[in-house]
Amino acid sequence: MRCIGKGAESAVMFCGIMNLPPPPTKFNNNLLQAARETCEESMAEAVHEAVEENEGGRDIAVAVDGSWQKRGFSSKNGVVTVTSVDTGKVIDVEILSKHCICPNKTKHLQNCKRNFVGYSGKMEVTGRLTILNHCCAAVEALSGEPI
């Protein structure tokens, strides 16, 4: 259902209309963990491929772009991707969300997924800065010198 832009409630409704049992939810955390691990491995491999394509040089060319779940700068979710220009593969992502289901909006729960506050159009800028900070921290860790 996620592939067509529909959520869990739509899946439950669809199964109800089709006289099917409700979709299983008990495997969601396992699927999320497996998808996360696969994503991280795939992006790490994409970085190595981009470096190899650049003849060992770590100064690779990338394209950074942001996208939102909905049009019109009213989306609660957005993603920023970093893609290698040489290989066309995604090498980093930053997911931003304004979505919050906490009962008290001033005191957020520990498992709250909200990691962005502000205008949706600003998500791309924030995502770019976050990715840049990750990259700088990684380079500093590798070289041992501050950037």
Ligand SMILES: [Zn+2]
């Ligand atoms: Zn919250």
